[in-house]
Amino acid sequence: MLYAAQLVTRVNKLLFDSVKWVIFLIAGLMLFEVISRYTFTAPTSWAPELATLLFGPFFLFGGPYLLHIGGHVAVDIVSANAKGRTKLLLTALSMLLALVFGAILLRFSLPLAVSAFEYGETSYSGWNPVIWPAKAALPFAALLLILQALAELIVLFSGKETAQ
Amino acid sequence: QEKVTWRMQALWGGGTTPMLYEEKFAKRVSELTGGSFEITTFAGGQIVPSAQSFDAVRGGAFELMKTFDGYTAGKIPSHGFSSTVPFGFPEADMYEAWFYEAGGLDLAKKSYAPAGLTYVAPTVYGEEPLHSKVAIRTIADMNGLKGRFVGLAASVLADFGVAVSPLPTSEVYSALDKGLIDFADRGDVKANYEEGLHEVAKYLILPGFHQPTTATSYVANTAAYDKLSDQHRAALEVSAREVSGALRQNIMVDNAEYLAKFEAAGVEIIRLDAADIAQARVKAVASWEKAANGDDVALEMMNTQKDLMAQFGLL
Amino acid sequence: MTSSFILIGMFSSLVALMLSGAGLAFVLGAIAFLSTIFIWGPNALIVTTLNTFETMTSESLMAIPLYVLMASILQKSGIIEDLYEAMEKWFGNLHGGLAIGTVVICTIMAAMTGVVGAAVAAMGILALPSMLKRKYHPPLALGAICAGGTLGILIPPSVVTIVYAITAQISIGKMFIAGIIPGIILAASYSIYIYVRARLDPTIAPINEDMADIPLGEKLRALKTLILPFFVIISVLGSIYAGIATPTEAAAVGVFGAILSSAISGRLKVDQLSQAAADTLRVTAMILWITIGARAFISVFVATGGADSILSFVQDLEASRWVVLAAMMFILILLGLFLDEIGIILLCVPVFLPIVKLLGFDPLWFGVLFMITAQMAYITPPFGYTLFYLKGVLPDHIGIGQVYRGVIPFFLIQVVVLILFIMFPQIVTWLPELGSAQLQ
Numbered sequence: 001m002l003y004a005a006q007l008v009t010r011v012n013k014l015l016f017d018s019v020k021w022v023i024f025l026i027a028g029l030m031l032f033e034v035i036s037r038y039t040f041t042a043p044t045s046w047a048p049e050l051a052t053l054l055f056g057p058f059f060l061f062g063g064p065y066l067l068h069i070g071g072h073v074a075v076d077i078v079s080a081n082a083k084g085r086t087k088l089l090l091t092a093l094s095m096l097l098a099l100v101f102g103a104i105l106l107r108f109s110l111p112l113a114v115s116a117f118e119y120g121e122t123s124y125s126g127w128n129p130v131i132w133p134a135k136a137a138l139p140f141a142a143l144l145l146i147l148q149a150l151a152e153l154i155v156l157f158s159g160k161e162t163a164q
Numbered sequence: 165q166e167k168v169t170w171r172m173q174a175l176w177g178g179g180t181t182p183m184l185y186e187e188k189f190a191k192r193v194s195e196l197t198g199g200s201f202e203i204t205t206f207a208g209g210q211i212v213p214s215a216q217s218f219d220a221v222r223g224g225a226f227e228l229m230k231t232f233d234g235y236t237a238g239k240i241p242s243h244g245f246s247s248t249v250p251f252g253f254p255e256a257d258m259y260e261a262w263f264y265e266a267g268g269l270d271l272a273k274k275s276y277a278p279a280g281l282t283y284v285a286p287t288v289y290g291e292e293p294l295h296s297k298v299a300i301r302t303i304a305d306m307n308g309l310k311g312r313f314v315g316l317a318a319s320v321l322a323d324f325g326v327a328v329s330p331l332p333t334s335e336v337y338s339a340l341d342k343g344l345i346d347f348a349d350r351g352d353v354k355a356n357y358e359e360g361l362h363e364v365a366k367y368l369i370l371p372g373f374h375q376p377t378t379a380t381s382y383v384a385n386t387a388a389y390d391k392l393s394d395q396h397r398a399a400l401e402v403s404a405r406e407v408s409g410a411l412r413q414n415i416m417v418d419n420a421e422y423l424a425k426f427e428a429a430g431v432e433i434i435r436l437d438a439a440d441i442a443q444a445r446v447k448a449v450a451s452w453e454k455a456a457n458g459d460d461v462a463l464e465m466m467n468t469q470k471d472l473m474a475q476f477g478l479l
Numbered sequence: 480m481t482s483s484f485i486l487i488g489m490f491s492s493l494v495a496l497m498l499s500g501a502g503l504a505f506v507l508g509a510i511a512f513l514s515t516i517f518i519w520g521p522n523a524l525i526v527t528t529l530n531t532f533e534t535m536t537s538e539s540l541m542a543i544p545l546y547v548l549m550a551s552i553l554q555k556s557g558i559i560e561d562l563y564e565a566m567e568k569w570f571g572n573l574h575g576g577l578a579i580g581t582v583v584i585c586t587i588m589a590a591m592t593g594v595v596g597a598a599v600a601a602m603g604i605l606a607l608p609s610m611l612k613r614k615y616h617p618p619l620a621l622g623a624i625c626a627g628g629t630l631g632i633l634i635p636p637s638v639v640t641i642v643y644a645i646t647a648q649i650s651i652g653k654m655f656i657a658g659i660i661p662g663i664i665l666a667a668s669y670s671i672y673i674y675v676r677a678r679l680d681p682t683i684a685p686i687n688e689d690m691a692d693i694p695l696g697e698k699l700r701a702l703k704t705l706i707l708p709f710f711v712i713i714s715v716l717g718s719i720y721a722g723i724a725t726p727t728e729a730a731a732v733g734v735f736g737a738i739l740s741s742a743i744s745g746r747l748k749v750d751q752l753s754q755a756a757a758d759t760l761r762v763t764a765m766i767l768w769i770t771i772g773a774r775a776f777i778s779v780f781v782a783t784g785g786a787d788s789i790l791s792f793v794q795d796l797e798a799s800r801w802v803v804l805a806a807m808m809f810i811l812i813l814l815g816l817f818l819d820e821i822g823i824i825l826l827c828v829p830v831f832l833p834i835v836k837l838l839g840f841d842p843l844w845f846g847v848l849f850m851i852t853a854q855m856a857y858i859t860p861p862f863g864y865t866l867f868y869l870k871g872v873l874p875d876h877i878g879i880g881q882v883y884r885g886v887i888p889f890f891l892i893q894v895v896v897l898i899l900f901i902m903f904p905q906i907v908t909w910l911p912e913l914g915s916a917q918l919q
């Protein structure tokens with residue numbers, strides 16, 4: 001169990017460390033668009049759209065590992081002073097809420113991503129790419145969030161700390 | 165009979181003219197059913213972003229939506245033809261005639277049915293203008309200009325030599341102001357005046373060939389629709405058709421009033437030659453075919469539209 | 480009366496769960512989900528997912544990671560620390576000088592973006608370490624960043640202003656111009672407050688005695704550290720105002736400018752870029768996951784009629800026009816306790832504007848009051864998005880309690896300025912009216 005929890009954390013960390021570079025790609029695409037529109041009067045239809053399509057997966061995939069490092073903002077006035085059993089319960093509650101949130105996102109986004117795939121849904125823009133990969137990022141990130149919340153609960157009740 | 169309450173999300177902001185007509189629509193449905201069918205209206209984006217209404221109604225979050233089929237043209241190619249066609253029907257009445265007299269309505273129903281949705285009726289109205297910082301007096305003048313367009317218009321205008329940027333609607337004012345683009349489409353005449361486009365673009369070009377006529381649609385969740393009595397269904401259809409005419413006439417009057425305001429603000433109104441547009445229409449047909457993307461319903465819509473245009477002497 | 484019941488239910492569960500210390504994104508999301516199931520039906524849960532799809536492709540929200548990346552690169556390469564050192568040399572013996580300098584930078588930042596999350600997170604990364612290092616009292620430093628960072632709503636360009644103008648059907652251009660003077664007045668008021676406060680109690684913003692007699696030559700030499708930050712600022716502002724880029728694209732230009740600056744200063748390292756990217760993802764994921772939860776919360780709140788009772792209260796209010804105006808402002812702040820600014824606008828403007836017009840108030844002037852109130856809602860404890868965004872970039876030893884304490888004086892300044900603008904509407908309206916007079 002504990003091993004599985006550590007594995008989940010490691011996968012999410014790896015994902016976080018890879019996805020963070022995407023922001024340079026987004027910045028580069030937008031800069032490219034600015035230059036080609038302003039300097040060459042040749043705006044592309046794909047560069048700004050690709051940037052927006054990357055944006056969703058970028059921040060979504062950062063979420064699960066953020067749960068592990070406590071990066072999701074919380075009001076810590078009460079919990080900072082809590083000790084022992086109370087603290088444990090409060091932490092468990094917060095992981096449960098993340099779990100509920102992830103589960104419902106997964107339950108409702110998966111069919112939408114599948115239907116986008118089945119329709120071969122495109123964005124109906126000048127570039128007109130298929131958009132299911134971007135939509136699929138949501139159920140995928142939700143699943144990883146659920147797994148991370150479970151991992152945190154396992155570690156919490158086993159009384160051990162995982163290595164970051 | 166049993167009382168039915170539905171939710172409907174519309175396309176427009178709260179307090180705007182078209183939104184008032186959606187409220188009239190709901191009121192009319194209630195009147196026609198002796199108060200046994202109540203529709204609560206929500207402004208565009210209040211519950212879900214307008215472009216996501218399709219899936220919200222499918223999923224049953226609310227029973228009815230006012231949508232613009234163009235939002236789902238990436239899923240269902242025929243929706244390009246049931247929303248607005250660049251260089252398409254020049255008169256709203258002609259487009260509405262296609263729906264009610266030339267099989268358009270049945271095709272629209274056919275396009276929505278597989279998704280578990282029921283197309284009720286369109287609201288059809290006229291053109292949206294173009295706003296430009298440079299004088300565009302012929303279609304050929306657009307060649308080499310930077311323009312803001314979205315949807316099918318983006319690809320069609322690219323074929324006419326426009327460098328198209330798909331900027332968000334909220335950026336149109338500043339993009340024209342700062343000269344990021346030379347010309348743009350946005351909303352109807354009144355809405356564009358209220359947004360202040362006369363401050364940033366000295367030319368207003370008519371007709372808006374990129375969007376000569378527009379249809380928005382009432383679409384219901386099929387499971388909910390199937391439970392309605394015949395009277396309730398009839399009330400939806402009658403009220404929708406009533407609102408379509410009423411809103412169109414309102415826009416017609418507003419357009420005249422607001423075009424005068426544009427002129428008073430020093431904007432030159434350029435009216436393009438019908439022959440020039442007719443010529444461009446022939447060229448646009450190739451883009452329409454591309455947009456149909458081999459889809460049966462889309463091809464059927466396109467062909468019935470082309471036939472009707474030929475009858476009207478437009479093609 | 481069911482709608483007031485919903486209002487109370489959603490609000491009290493928000494406060495209770497929030498205080499449990501759970502992640503805000505999940506608290507908002509979970510309440511949205513549970514209320515949806517109980518009062519709207521499980522089918523409606525799909526709404527929360529659909530809102531997320533829209534958030535995922537928002538061009539304006541993309542400004543957040545870009546500005547945070549720009550800030551983080553500038554900070555990591557030491558360019559900002561140089562800037563604060565220079566500021567210290569010039570204003571080190573001015574009471575609260577660095578916090579005032581921070582408000583000035585915030586004001587410049589406000590002219591670059593209207594996305595509050597972008598400005599506040601970026602300023603938290605840029606300005607906070609330098610102020611804390613010089614023993615500034617955390618609440619003062621935090622308050623200055625929170626208040627300064629929200630100026631972006633009022634000072635153009637601003638997404639909120641655009642949404643207001645469109646909903647209220649007034650010119651975006653006029654609305655933009657109307658925000659400039661009030662924005663500057665607010666910034667000046669913050670600065671004056673900081674100066675007076677630091678003068679009365681120098682321990683909260685220690686004066687560096689060593690800086691008292693720095694020779695002019697050294698001061699002038701320090702000015703060269705301004706070159707790189709100014710280069711970045713000008714590349715961003717220049718590309719917006721010369722019509723080269725949209726505000727979000729300009730942020731990408733700023734990232735490029737930051738990389739170039741850190742290369743010029745000879746401190747560009749791959750390791751720093753990696754850390755900056757990690758910071759960016761951390762902050763962006765934090766803000767955007769909250770946005771997902773907040774959007775879910777808002778759509779449930781609206782669709783189930785949670786806001787109806789408050790809004791109909793104003794509609795039915797038969798009192799003097801000033802009482803009605805005050806009631807509207809109060810409701811804006813109240814709704815701002817748990818809605819974001821776009822949600823507030825979509826909800827309130829269609830209800831309030833007919834009342835505003837009926838009472839004979841100017842919608843443009845009301846718009847400015849609205850934006851200031853939106854700023855106040857953003858920083859009012861316990862629930863203000865600015866507070867949370869800033870908390871997300873704080874070092875671990877600073878809790879949200881310090882942020883709460885820090886913003887209260889700035890909130891009060893906003894109240895005073897708001898009353899000033901209500902009493903003297905000309906302060907707000909003369910510039911846009913001058914602009915339109917010239918147009919004719």
Ligand code: NA
Nearest residue numbers: 589592631636
């Ligand atoms: Na701004």
Ligand code: NA
Nearest residue numbers: 856859862863
């Ligand atoms: Na607040």
